[in-house]
Amino acid sequence: MTAGSLVYVYAVAREPAATLVTMAGTLTGVAGSPVHLVLRSPALAAVVSPVPERDFHETALRRHLEDLGWLEALARAHHGVIEAFSTHATVLPLRLATVYRDDDRVRAVLHDRQGLFLDRLGRLDGHVELGVKIYVDRGSDTPSEPAPPAASSSDPPLGPGRSYLRHRRAEQDSRNDAERAAERAAERIEATARAHAVERARHRIQEGELATAPGVNVSNDAYLVPAAHADAFRAEALRSTDGLTGVRVDVTGPWAPYSFAGLPEPDPPGSAP
Amino acid sequence: MNTPDRDPARSGTPLPQRQAALIDLLDRLLSGGVVVTGDVVLSIADIDLVRISLRALIVSISEQNPGPWGAGPAGRTATP
Numbered sequence: 001m002t003a004g005s006l007v008y009v010y011a012v013a014r015e016p017a018a019t020l021v022t023m024a025g026t027l028t029g030v031a032g033s034p035v036h037l038v039l040r041s042p043a044l045a046a047v048v049s050p051v052p053e054r055d056f057h058e059t060a061l062r063r064h065l066e067d068l069g070w071l072e073a074l075a076r077a078h079h080g081v082i083e084a085f086s087t088h089a090t091v092l093p094l095r096l097a098t099v100y101r102d103d104d105r106v107r108a109v110l111h112d113r114q115g116l117f118l119d120r121l122g123r124l125d126g127h128v129e130l131g132v133k134i135y136v137d138r139g140s141d142t143p144s145e146p147a148p149p150a151a152s153s154s155d156p157p158l159g160p161g162r163s164y165l166r167h168r169r170a171e172q173d174s175r176n177d178a179e180r181a182a183e184r185a186a187e188r189i190e191a192t193a194r195a196h197a198v199e200r201a202r203h204r205i206q207e208g209e210l211a212t213a214p215g216v217n218v219s220n221d222a223y224l225v226p227a228a229h230a231d232a233f234r235a236e237a238l239r240s241t242d243g244l245t246g247v248r249v250d251v252t253g254p255w256a257p258y259s260f261a262g263l264p265e266p267d268p269p270g271s272a273p
Numbered sequence: 274m275n276t277p278d279r280d281p282a283r284s285g286t287p288l289p290q291r292q293a294a295l296i297d298l299l300d301r302l303l304s305g306g307v308v309v310t311g312d313v314v315l316s317i318a319d320i321d322l323v324r325i326s327l328r329a330l331i332v333s334i335s336e337q338n339p340g341p342w343g344a345g346p347a348g349r350t351a352t353p
Contacts, residue, residue, distance in 0.1 A: 006313065058313050072295055075302050079293065095306035099313035109309060120307065131297060203300040210296040220300065252297050258305030 005050040006057070007100045010035075010081045011091040011256075012110065012117045015045050020089055027084055030077040031055065038103045040110035044117055047085055048106055056099050065097070086256035090125045092117060093258050120261065127198065127224050128254035132237050133206065134185055135215030135248040136178045178246030182218050185247050188240035189221075196233040197223040201259035215248055222259040230254050 008030050013020070016037065027035040029049035038046040055064060064070045078096055085091045100106050110117070158166065193200060201224075206217040225233045234251045241249050 009309075009311070012307075056313060061313060071299075075295070075298050076292075078302060079298055093306040095308045096302040097313075098306075098309055098311045101312045105312055113309060117307075129301075131300075201305075203304070206296055206300070210299070212296075213294075222301070252293070255293075255301060258301035261305060261307040 004053045006053050007038075007048050007102055007106055008051040008056065009094050009098045009100060009106055010047040010049075010078060011085060011093045012121070013045050013047065013085060013089045013091045014118075014121060015039060015041065015043055016089060020045075020085065023084065023088065027081055028077075029081045030074060035081055038106045038110070040107050040114070043114060044110045046106050046110055047081060047091070048103070049081075051099065056097075061097060061099070082256045082258075090121050091256055092120050092124065093256050093261050124224075124257045124260060126227055127257060127260075128227050128230050129222050129257045129259055130225055130230060130233060130237075130254055131203075131220070131222050131250075131252035132189055133213075133217055133221075133250045133252070134182050134189075134219045135213060135250065136175075136182050136218050137215050137246045137248065174246065179218075181241070181244035181247040184244055185240040185249055186219060189237050189249070192233060192236040192240065193223055196229040196236070197225045199224040199260055203259070213250065222255075224257060224260045225254075227254070 010029065021037055024035045024037050024047065029035045031049075031051045033049045033051060035047060035049045038048050040046075054060060064074075075096065082091060082093050100109070201222040203220040203222060206213070206220055211217060223233065230253075237249060237251050241247050
């Protein structure tokens with residue numbers, strides 16, 4: 001622990017095998033600093049790295065988080081460390097930007113929260129998170145643009161009013177079709193989830209400038225799936241749009257179980273595989 | 274094991290293969306993860322402030338597309 005530094009905590013895992021200790025030594029975390037483990041025998045380990053206090057004290061951190069470039073660097077570093085560990089062990093990801101004074105404070109938290117951590121690690125054991133997003137095609141929908149004036153050569157010319165209405169109707173029909181297709185896909189995904197997933201988390205619809213994928217996002221869910229079912233879940237989710245037009249499904253992951261690390265909801269988990 | 278910022282696509286790990294889209298990452302990192310009170314305390318409300326401040330980027334300022342079956346706030350349910 002050097003002066004002017006704090007301890008950034010990425011995740012908690014069960015007290016690890018030697019390979020994890022070794023791996024920690026090869027990883028670079030937030031702010032480019034080396035990752036290490038804080039052990040709390042006999043049960044738990046925290047994955048941590050030192051971060052400069054000047055950037056991570058409360059005021060600075062709050063200010064930095066408003067800067068998208070800084071936030072992205074933090075998010076990617078945080079994710080990189082968790083991802084590396086999650087390939088080898090069950091990890092309980094901590095909320096972004098969880099920071100302590102020093103390793104001893106981290107050790108104390110491992111001690112105080114041992115029951116909670118072990119309980120959640122047990123729940124997540126052998127599971128991965130998969131993201132499933134449904135998009136509806138925008139199609140030719142450009143609402144501000146009026147219909148092209150009656151230009152159809154064979155039909156009797158339509159007045160601009162009727163032409164506009166016909167255009168709007170066609171637009172509306174294709175939108176309704178796409179929405180129905182999206183609902184159908186969602187039903188199929190729910191059936192897939194009943195067969196393979198144990199929990200679902202809903203994220204907010206993706207909009208705004210960062211939402212660059214084509215189409216309109218209409219659902220953005222995460223599922224906790226036993227690792228052995230991940231491939232089947234993914235394949236079935238991707239097949240949910242078979243025979244449907246105007247709708248697209250995107251599956252992301254496997255992720256470390258970020259969306260399922262929080263407080264257990266009043267379950268019971270509906271259906272276990 | 275490679276460092277995570279070195280070509281994650283080639284790291285040979287079974288978990289994600291290519292760089293995650295930032296928006297998918299932020300969906301998870303800003304609302305996921307277990308909350309343990311640190312010594313530097315950013316409350317959940319502060320993380321929400323991040324969202325508010327970056328709203329134009331992260332979420333739409335318009336309500337134009339709620340989607341056919343609505344989108345609750347991020348929340349967890351047992352599978353249907």
